[in-house]
Amino acid sequence: MMNSRVIYPVKGxxxxxxxxxxxxxEPYLYQSPDEIIELCKYASIQALETHPxxxxxxxxxxxxxxxxxxxxxxxxxxxFHLPFSQEEDIASFYETKRKEAVKRITVSMxxxxxxGASTVILHPTTSHFDVRDEGFEKYLVxxxxxxxxxxxxxxxxxxxxxxxNMLPGTGERxxxxxxxxxxxxxxFEHEKFGFCLDTGHAFVxxxxxxxxxxFDMMKDxxxxxxIQDNPGDRDLHIPPGRGLINWNKFFKKIAEHNxxxxxxxxxxPFEPAECGKYSNDAWKNMVDQxxxxxxxxxxx
Numbered sequence: 001m002m003n004s005r006v007i008y009p010v011k012g013x014x015x016x017x018x019x020x021x022x023x024x025x026e027p028y029l030y031q032s033p034d035e036i037i038e039l040c041k042y043a044s045i046q047a048l049e050t051h052p053x054x055x056x057x058x059x060x061x062x063x064x065x066x067x068x069x070x071x072x073x074x075x076x077x078x079x080f081h082l083p084f085s086q087e088e089d090i091a092s093f094y095e096t097k098r099k100e101a102v103k104r105i106t107v108s109m110x111x112x113x114x115x116g117a118s119t120v121i122l123h124p125t126t127s128h129f130d131v132r133d134e135g136f137e138k139y140l141v142x143x144x145x146x147x148x149x150x151x152x153x154x155x156x157x158x159x160x161x162x163x164x165n166m167l168p169g170t171g172e173r174x175x176x177x178x179x180x181x182x183x184x185x186x187x188f189e190h191e192k193f194g195f196c197l198d199t200g201h202a203f204v205x206x207x208x209x210x211x212x213x214x215f216d217m218m219k220d221x222x223x224x225x226x227i228q229d230n231p232g233d234r235d236l237h238i239p240p241g242r243g244l245i246n247w248n249k250f251f252k253k254i255a256e257h258n259x260x261x262x263x264x265x266x267x268x269p270f271e272p273a274e275c276g277k278y279s280n281d282a283w284k285n286m287v288d289q290x291x292x293x294x295x296x297x298x299x300x
Contacts, residue, residue, distance in 0.1 A: 019294045021287050022047035022078055022262035027054050029277045033066060037073045043284035044291075047076035047262035049121075052083055055111045067116035078262050079162070079196075079224050080112030081121040089126040090146040091139040091174060098142055102149050109150070113157040118261075119223045120154075121162050121196050123175070124184070130171030131180075139174040140183060147188055154192040162196035162223040165214055167235055168205045176205045178217040185221060194221035198266070200228040200235055203245050207232065211250055219257060226266040227290070239267045239286045241293050251297035265290055 023045050030036050040048070048070065055063045070077055082088070082105055090105065092098040105122070112120050124143055131139060147161070154161050163184060166175040174180065181195060195218040202210035215222075229243030230236040240247050269282035 019291055020046045020262040021290065022049055022076075022264040023283070023287070024049040024051070024081070024264065024266055026276075029275075033069050033073075037070065037075055039280050039283055040075050041073075042280045043287050045075075045283065045287060047078040047264075049079040049081060049264045049266070050077055050112070050115055050117060051081040052108060052111070054115065060114055063111055063114040067114060071116055076262065077116045079119045079121055079264060080108070080115060080117040082108045082112075082123075084123040084126050086126050088123075090122065090150075091125040091127065091143040093134075093138060093142060098146060102146055105146075105150065106153050109153050109157060109159060113159060117159065119160040119162050119196075121164050121224060121226075122150075124163050124166065124180075125174045128169030128173055130169070131174050132172055134174075136174065136180070136183075140187065143174075143184075144187060147193065151188075151190055151192060159192065160223045161193050163194075164196040164198055164226065165201050165205070165218075167201050176201070178206070178213045181214070181217045185217070194218075194223040196224040196226060197222055198226035198228070199240075199245055199250065200226070200230045200237060200243075200266075203230060203232050203243075204235055208244075208246065211245060212253060215250075215253060222259065224261065225254075225259075225263045227263050228265070228267045237267045239265065239270050240290050242270050247293045248297045248300065251294045255294075255298055 025036055025048060027036065054066065058066070067077055088101045088104055089097060090101055092101060109120055125139060150161060163175065165181065166173050168176045197214055197218055199211045202214040206213055227240055228237045229240045229245050230238060231244050236243065265286065269278045269286040271278065271282040271285065
């Protein structure tokens with residue numbers, strides 16, 4: 001679970017922060033891994049969250065070589081976000097669709113392993129319906145069937161499965177409340193099963209206290225973070241400090257725990273892009289600003 005050490009600054013001591021940052025970059029916008037590696041080094045990005053776009057159309061050997069190439073360049077492939085279309089609903093009420101989702105997700109987990117990822121991010125559902133109408137227990141039963149099939153895969157590939165908290169959807173969506181994760185934690189007591197805390201989703205779902213309520217519920221089993229901001233009423237995936245989340249409180253809270261994995265800034269630079277592609281300076285500015293938020297939080 002722990003791949004590298006993070007040294008957090010302590011108030012009153014002259015310590016240099018070593019917060020490690022990961023980002024999600026779309027590979028189709030760049031000419032080669034060399035261009036992404038150059039960007040990462042320039043912007044002080046130490047890790048990447050990968051996804052199916054990194055492996056699309058590639059053979060097993062090609063995926064392995066891509067992963068090695070990043071690793072040898074000093075860029076950690078930490079997480080792999082599993083697909084989350086309607087075809088990958090792990091809690092589908094239709095058994096045929098759920099079983100097909102297991103097959104598709106298993107293939108993606110193998111791709112994550114070939115890349116060298118440590119953790120895969122998984123949505124508890126792709127449905128947006130209200131569990132108060134559909135039945136929370138129905139979702140949980142279907143999810144349990146899927147997780148029981150995926151955990152042996154995770155063990156074999158030495159991958160952590162991190163369930164991500166969801167946006168509210170049309171109401172109380174499955175996986176959108178801290179109480180849901182209490183059930184998940186109790187239901188799935190396995191060393192390879194844990195959580196990914198998405199701060200933006202938590203804020204929209206539960207208001208100003210959302211990120212902290214989710215953190216308190218997840219903290220003993222967090223494998224990954226999605227750090228992103230918004231105004232509280234919609235999911236914008238803007239960089240921390242550009243929305244209304246209390247980052248001073250958030251960074252202080254997580255610094256109390258010895259998380260040694262990179263924190264993924266699941267946002268794009270808050271600057272103009274050219275054909276969807278941001279400059280190296282734009283990425284660097286975003287990472288520097290987020291790092292400054294984290295350091296300042298611990299100095300107060």
